Amino acid sequence: MANMQPTKTPVKEQEPKVRARNFKEVTLGYTPEEAMNEAARCLKCKTPMCKTGCPVSVRIPEFLDKVAAGEFEEAYTIIKSTNSLPAVTGRVCPQERQCESKCVRGIKGEPVAIGRLERFCADYVRENGSSKKADKPVSNGHKVAVVGAGPSGLTCAGDLAKLGYDVTIFEAFHTAGGVLMYGIPEFRLPKAIVQNEIDGLKNLGVDIETNMVIGKVLSIDELLDRGYEAIFVGSGAGLPRFMGIEGEGLVGVYSANEYLTRINLMKAYLEDYDTPIKKSRSVAVCGGGNVAMDAARSAMRLGAEHVYIVYRRSLDEMPARKEEVNHAMEEGIEFLVLNNPVKIDGDENGNVKGMTCIKMQLGEADESGRRSSVPVEGSEYELDVDTVIMAIGTSPNPLIRSTTPGLEANKRGCLVVDEESMKTSKEGIYAGGDAVTGAATVILAMGAGKKAAAHIDEYIKQKNN
Amino acid sequence: MYRIAQKRVLNEQVTLMKIEAPYIAAKVDAGQFIIFRVDEKGERVPLTVADADKEAGTITIIFQSVGGSTRKLAALNEGDSILDVVGPLGVATEYEKDIKRVAVVGGGVGCAIAYPQAKKLHNMGVYVDLIAGFRSKDIVIIEDEMREACNELHICTDDGSYGYHGFVTNKLQELIDGGAKYDEVIAIGPVPMMKFICKVTEPYEIKTLVSLNPIMVDGTGMCGGCRVTVDGKLKYACVDGPDFDGHKVDFDELMRRNGTYKEQEKAHVCNLTGEVRGNG
Numbered sequence: 001m002a003n004m005q006p007t008k009t010p011v012k013e014q015e016p017k018v019r020a021r022n023f024k025e026v027t028l029g030y031t032p033e034e035a036m037n038e039a040a041r042c043l044k045c046k047t048p049m050c051k052t053g054c055p056v057s058v059r060i061p062e063f064l065d066k067v068a069a070g071e072f073e074e075a076y077t078i079i080k081s082t083n084s085l086p087a088v089t090g091r092v093c094p095q096e097r098q099c100e101s102k103c104v105r106g107i108k109g110e111p112v113a114i115g116r117l118e119r120f121c122a123d124y125v126r127e128n129g130s131s132k133k134a135d136k137p138v139s140n141g142h143k144v145a146v147v148g149a150g151p152s153g154l155t156c157a158g159d160l161a162k163l164g165y166d167v168t169i170f171e172a173f174h175t176a177g178g179v180l181m182y183g184i185p186e187f188r189l190p191k192a193i194v195q196n197e198i199d200g201l202k203n204l205g206v207d208i209e210t211n212m213v214i215g216k217v218l219s220i221d222e223l224l225d226r227g228y229e230a231i232f233v234g235s236g237a238g239l240p241r242f243m244g245i246e247g248e249g250l251v252g253v254y255s256a257n258e259y260l261t262r263i264n265l266m267k268a269y270l271e272d273y274d275t276p277i278k279k280s281r282s283v284a285v286c287g288g289g290n291v292a293m294d295a296a297r298s299a300m301r302l303g304a305e306h307v308y309i310v311y312r313r314s315l316d317e318m319p320a321r322k323e324e325v326n327h328a329m330e331e332g333i334e335f336l337v338l339n340n341p342v343k344i345d346g347d348e349n350g351n352v353k354g355m356t357c358i359k360m361q362l363g364e365a366d367e368s369g370r371r372s373s374v375p376v377e378g379s380e381y382e383l384d385v386d387t388v389i390m391a392i393g394t395s396p397n398p399l400i401r402s403t404t405p406g407l408e409a410n411k412r413g414c415l416v417v418d419e420e421s422m423k424t425s426k427e428g429i430y431a432g433g434d435a436v437t438g439a440a441t442v443i444l445a446m447g448a449g450k451k452a453a454a455h456i457d458e459y460i461k462q463k464n465n
Numbered sequence: 466m467y468r469i470a471q472k473r474v475l476n477e478q479v480t481l482m483k484i485e486a487p488y489i490a491a492k493v494d495a496g497q498f499i500i501f502r503v504d505e506k507g508e509r510v511p512l513t514v515a516d517a518d519k520e521a522g523t524i525t526i527i528f529q530s531v532g533g534s535t536r537k538l539a540a541l542n543e544g545d546s547i548l549d550v551v552g553p554l555g556v557a558t559e560y561e562k563d564i565k566r567v568a569v570v571g572g573g574v575g576c577a578i579a580y581p582q583a584k585k586l587h588n589m590g591v592y593v594d595l596i597a598g599f600r601s602k603d604i605v606i607i608e609d610e611m612r613e614a615c616n617e618l619h620i621c622t623d624d625g626s627y628g629y630h631g632f633v634t635n636k637l638q639e640l641i642d643g644g645a646k647y648d649e650v651i652a653i654g655p656v657p658m659m660k661f662i663c664k665v666t667e668p669y670e671i672k673t674l675v676s677l678n679p680i681m682v683d684g685t686g687m688c689g690g691c692r693v694t695v696d697g698k699l700k701y702a703c704v705d706g707p708d709f710d711g712h713k714v715d716f717d718e719l720m721r722r723n724g725t726y727k728e729q730e731k732a733h734v735c736n737l738t739g740e741v742r743g744n745g
Contacts, residue, residue, distance in 0.1 A: 172551065172683070172685050173683065174502060174509075174548070174549040174551070182683075182687075210549070211549050211550065211551040212488070212551075213551060213552070213554065213685050216492070216552070216553055216554060216685075217488045217489060217492055217551075217552065217553065218488065218492075236687075237687065238686050238687060239686050239687070239689060239701060239704070240687075240688070240689035242689075242692075242699060244699075248699075249692070249694055249715070249718045249722065250721075251721050251722055251724065251725050252725075254690075255688065255689035255690070257687055257688045257689055258682055258688040258689055258690040261682050261683065261687070261688050262682060266508070266509070266682065267506075272506055273506045274506055274507050274508045274533045274534060275508055276725075276726040276729050278725065278726075279729075349721070350717075350718070350721035350722075397685070397686050397687065398686055398704055399685060399686060399704065
């Protein structure tokens with residue numbers, strides 16, 4: 001008999017006031033008892049819809065069944081069979097728009113907390129599980145290169161390594177992990193957990209070469225010349241977008257990418273690291289996605305008195321994960337929705353001294369289905385800030401498309417792929433993640449890496465027949 | 466890890482190092498840069514490459530030890546290693562077509578990167594005037610190398626203790642007034658120097674290339690820290706540059722943005738140009 005408790009089993013979190021000033025993880029995770037209680041809420045539907053909402057098709061009811069029975073290692077094995085980074089996705093997936101949105105328990109109450117349970121299993125096994133390392137697969141003698149060690153590249157590399165391929169990942173930064181390391185903050189995704197997943201790949205025999213900017217130090221064609229039979233390009237998000245308003249060149253205007261990279265990858269929040277970052281009094285973050293929430297909450301943790309989210313539509317249209325919006329609100333981030341920046345104002349030394357905003361109102365739905373917003377004439381006002389962070393998206397990195405003849409990109413600079421196989425216009429080259437979609441989620445990137453791995457395997461087998 | 470194959474102290478502040486980085490050595494061209502990180506807690510610091518030896522697999526960097534990271538680097542010796550070197554980054558310098566005579570202008574430690582430009586142009590058969598400015602005689606660097614890389618070497622000192630007494634801008638003006646016809650001028654050094662070289666060349670409509678040194682983190686087109694305004698448009702020095710048409714660069718904005726961390730790092734001066742800035 002299922003546990004008919006209508007709401008999710010609560011999960012312990014750091015107190016908002018305390019956590020708003022530290023970088024430790026916000027959500028503390030379930031105990032085994034809480035996990036078993038929550039997993040027992042699953043109704044074991046004959047046709048489980050939850051699974052269809054998952055970009056990597058995690059076998060959700062099966063793993064929930066094992067959790068409910070207290071068989072956590074078995075549950076983890078089930079998750080891991082389709083999802084190579086469960087400790088990560090359990091923390092950062094927008095479950096409310098994926099698996100949990102399809103759960104029948106959500107009709108008359110809250111859905112099963114699938115994300116929290118996924119995280120629980122991964123954490124439990126990491127902390128208590130048998131330390132036996134997965135056996136290194138027998139090599140099939142074929143070499144594949146992966147460009148970029150972010151979510152799509154790591155997933156693709158892991159799947160190919162399990163099939164016996166000799167996989168080398170080329171990473172531009174000094175550390176593997178991509179956005180999981182430079183973008184998502186420690187308080188949402190501890191870096192030790194990401195590192196643990198990367199070490200798992202190394203145990204499978206994946207070779208990771210850092211400080212290798214493909215497109216510069218070696219081209220895609222040079223990689224082919226070196227005997228890699230196929231290449232997966234997961235080079236990720238590129239140049240940050242700015243609004244094109246006056247004052248974006250002032251001192252104190254950051255892209256979210258720069259702000260977060262200084263904090264997460266370069267550890268500007270730790271005293272003993274050399275990385276500088278502005279000590280802000282009052283911060284405006286422009287945008288309404290997860291990156292905006294991460295930047296705002298990081299600014300609060302660095303000691304700002306006021307942090308504003310300035311977003312031109314309403315809370316309902318906000319693309320950020322719901323939990324992040326709630327957490328940000330609890331932590332004292334001030335939400336200025338239906339507001340849009342008009343210009344950033346500077347003092348005589350070129351430092352930010354404020355931002356002129358205008359009130360907006362909702363209009364008709366636009367092509368994305370979200371209601372557009374239109375300015376309310378004459379409603380301009382000055383927001384008192386000394387720092388502005390632009391979190392309004394990125395365009396894909398130009399280095400590979402500009403140095404690879406025959407690789408087709410669309411007019412936004414995204415690599416063009418066949419959506420089924422992730423194959424690009426150039427033979428043997430596959431791509432996925434933000435390099436293809438523009439800024440999107442970790443799990444979509446992982447889904448693309450997974451698809452590409454399967455098709456790369458097929459391609460190499462066919463070629464060698 | 467990247468091994469220091471050779472170290473030469475050029476003056477009290479400036480050090481030359483050859484670092485083993487065979488992949489970069491095979492690819493790097495004049496105008497491109499690397500980013501280094503000495504150890505786990507260090508910054509990522511961009512430095513334009515001064516020279517490369519493909520056979521030996523080494524790159525040469527010349528830097529001023531004034532920031533935390535460059536001081537750490539200068540304290541290392543031959544045989545020691547640093548944690549990270551990534552490159553070659555940025556677009557290699559593209560010269561105007563059919564150029565016959567060029568003035569390459571370097572300021573201070575900026576001469577270290579003016580030098581490879583002069584060398585490359587000289588090897589291409591272009592007549593090169595190399596104008597190298599220093600505060601005083603005791604900090605003149607790589608004089609022999611520079612002399613071999615040009616037709617005329619004009620060393621200038623602010624205090625007149627060596628060579629021409631005056632700024633590089635004065636010397637360039639004199640050469641132009643004396644009848645030198647330049648197809649292009651390349652200026653590399655502190656931002657104010659590049660700005661005023663552009664003011665000298667502007668009335669004569671001489672194409673003037675400058676190598677910009679904004680604050681940078683990743684150097685690969687991700688963070689956007691290195692954005693500069695060129696011809697009123699947003700450009701990223703790491704992937705669009707670092708070379709730009711000097712007559713179109715908003716130098717004042719660059720100077721202000723390079724001062725972002727001035728308060729935090731009062732004693733922290735740029736290793737390339739002697740200016741205060743965030744990286745280094």
